[in-house]
Amino acid sequence: xxxxxxxxxxxxxxxxxxxxxxxxxxxxxxxxxxxxxxxxxxxxxxxxxxxxxxxxxxxxxxxxxxxxxxxxxxxxxxxxxxxxxxxxxxxxxxxxxxxxxxxxxxxxxxxxxxxxxxxxxxxxxxxxxxxxxxxxxxxxxxxxxxxxxxxxxxxxxxxxxxxxxxxxxxxxxxxxxxxxxxxxxxxxxxxxxx
Amino acid sequence: xxxxxxxxxxxxxxxxxxxxxxxxxxxxxxxxxxxxxxxxxxxxxxxxxxxxxxxxxxxxxxxxxxxxxxxxxxxxxxxxxxxxxxxxxxxxxxxxxxxxxxxxxxxxxxxxxxxxxxxxxxxxxxxxxxxxxxxxxxxxxxxxxxxxxxxxxxxxxxxxxxxxxxxxxxxxxxxxxxxxxxxxxxxxxxxxxx
Numbered sequence: 001x002x003x004x005x006x007x008x009x010x011x012x013x014x015x016x017x018x019x020x021x022x023x024x025x026x027x028x029x030x031x032x033x034x035x036x037x038x039x040x041x042x043x044x045x046x047x048x049x050x051x052x053x054x055x056x057x058x059x060x061x062x063x064x065x066x067x068x069x070x071x072x073x074x075x076x077x078x079x080x081x082x083x084x085x086x087x088x089x090x091x092x093x094x095x096x097x098x099x100x101x102x103x104x105x106x107x108x109x110x111x112x113x114x115x116x117x118x119x120x121x122x123x124x125x126x127x128x129x130x131x132x133x134x135x136x137x138x139x140x141x142x143x144x145x146x147x148x149x150x151x152x153x154x155x156x157x158x159x160x161x162x163x164x165x166x167x168x169x170x171x172x173x174x175x176x177x178x179x180x181x182x183x184x185x186x187x188x189x190x191x192x193x194x
Numbered sequence: 195x196x197x198x199x200x201x202x203x204x205x206x207x208x209x210x211x212x213x214x215x216x217x218x219x220x221x222x223x224x225x226x227x228x229x230x231x232x233x234x235x236x237x238x239x240x241x242x243x244x245x246x247x248x249x250x251x252x253x254x255x256x257x258x259x260x261x262x263x264x265x266x267x268x269x270x271x272x273x274x275x276x277x278x279x280x281x282x283x284x285x286x287x288x289x290x291x292x293x294x295x296x297x298x299x300x301x302x303x304x305x306x307x308x309x310x311x312x313x314x315x316x317x318x319x320x321x322x323x324x325x326x327x328x329x330x331x332x333x334x335x336x337x338x339x340x341x342x343x344x345x346x347x348x349x350x351x352x353x354x355x356x357x358x359x360x361x362x363x364x365x366x367x368x369x370x371x372x373x374x375x376x377x378x379x380x381x382x383x384x385x386x387x388x
Contacts, residue, residue: 028301096300103297105359106290107222116360147375151349158352159344165299166310181341185379 011049014039015063018056023093027100030057058111061101064094065118069125077129077139081156081179084122086163086170095160123153139186148186155182205243208233209257212250217287221294224251252305255295258288259312263319271323271333275350275373278316280357280364289354317347333380342380349376 017039021030035056036043050056072083086092098115105112127149133139139148159178163170211233215224229250230237244250266277280286292309299306321343327333333342353372357364 026301099300100297102355102359103294106293107220112359119356119359150353151376151379154352154356155345155348157355158348161296161351162313162348165296165306166313182345185345 007049010041010045011059012063014041014046014049014056015059018060019064019090019093019097022060022096023089027057027096030060032056057097057100061097061114064097068094069121073125075129077126077133077152077183078177078179080126080129081152081182082177084156084160085173085177085179086160087174087177092164095164099161099164119153123149126153133183139183143186152182152186201243204235204239205253206257208235208240208243208250209253212254213258213284213287213291216254216290217283221251221290224254226250251291251294255291255308258291262288263315267319269323271320271327271346271377272371272373274320274323275346275376276371278350278354279367279371279373280354281368281371286358289358293355293358313347317343320347327377333377337380346376346380 014035017035018030021034021038025034030053032043032046032053036046039046046056050059068083072080075083084091084094086095101111101115105115123146127145130139130145130148130152134141134143134145155178159169159173163173208229211229212224215228215232219228224247226237226240226247230240233240240250244253262277266274269277278285278288280289295305295309299309317340321339324333324339324342324346328335328337328339349372353363353367357367
């Protein structure tokens with residue numbers, strides 16, 4: 001053990017190891033032992049940082065939310081929406097971890113508040129991109145950007161989930177991004193958005 | 195115990211008792227004992243019919259899917275979509291039970307297939323209503339009815355979930371149905387749809 005430990009860095013590494021496992025084997029495959037093997041740390045270290053399997057999964061959720069927001073917050077609208085679709089294994093893992101906590105949110109008030117907060121952030125980010133696209137003539141400016149953002153976020157969220165449940169939906173999703181069609185529906189005026 | 199028992203009827207009653215409990219206290223409040231009290235039967239009878247808490251919840255999911263489809267399959271498009279939104283306590287229970295099994299579907303292949311089947315039925319029902327609305331000039335006939343149906347189902351599903359997570363979304367949903375706005379987005383041509 002080095003004398004100076006970067007605890008934040010180690011926490012991130014452990015959370016990333018959980019996400020890697022979720023991508024490869026699903027939420028069911030996450031145990032303190034399997035994460036320890038994936039991360040190359042002892043189960044004692046994991047327990048020190050996150051306490052239990054539940055703590056590891058929550059860390060992965062928070063990491064997924066932070067990484068997604070960091071990567072896509074500043075991007076154009078299309079990127080912002082495609083960033084959450086399960087178009088590759090990494091984004092599939094993000095979707096799986098969110099779906100797991102959606103169900104937890106139905107019965108756990110603290111998790112519910114946290115999920116509601118992520119969704120509110122997500123709507124705000126998309127709304128900003130919608131306003132930008134409207135200002136640049138790429139989306140119909142007559143529509144309420146708040147409502148358009150809520151609909152786009154709902155579409156991205158539901159289509160992602162349905163793809164997890166149905167291989168046919170997943171195949172269709174991965175063969176062609178649905179986002180351009182959504183934007184057309186909301187009055188896209190040109191092929192270049194954002 | 196009467197000599198002739200209508201087993202199907204009793205199974206339905208028990209599943210309805212689970213849904214009543216889910217509406218009142220959520221999925222967490224469902225136990226073999228609480229359902230027995232709600233239904234007015236012994237825990238022995240429940241165990242005979244459904245084996246365990248997991249069996250009771252699965253029965254409630256199937257009952258919810260059947261009741262929803264029976265009530266709304268034949269209706270006009272607006273009714274078909276509003277039928278799944280958590281606009282009252284009964285429909286809130288249906289949403290809660292589906293959300294619970296969405297998470298199960300992520301880790302259980304049998305449940306996943308079942309949920310995928312419900313979603314496919316749901317899309318087919320909505321597609322039929324979309325075709326009907328297009329044929330009667332209420333929706334833009336130039337749009338692919340299959341795609342419009344998939345988008346409408348995704349919107350209904352996601353907005354329902356987000357309402358479960360976020361009281362502000364729920365309040366907005368219950369103050370004004372979003373369905374007319376969705377249909378307008380997809381080229382509704384008149385106020386009367388279906």
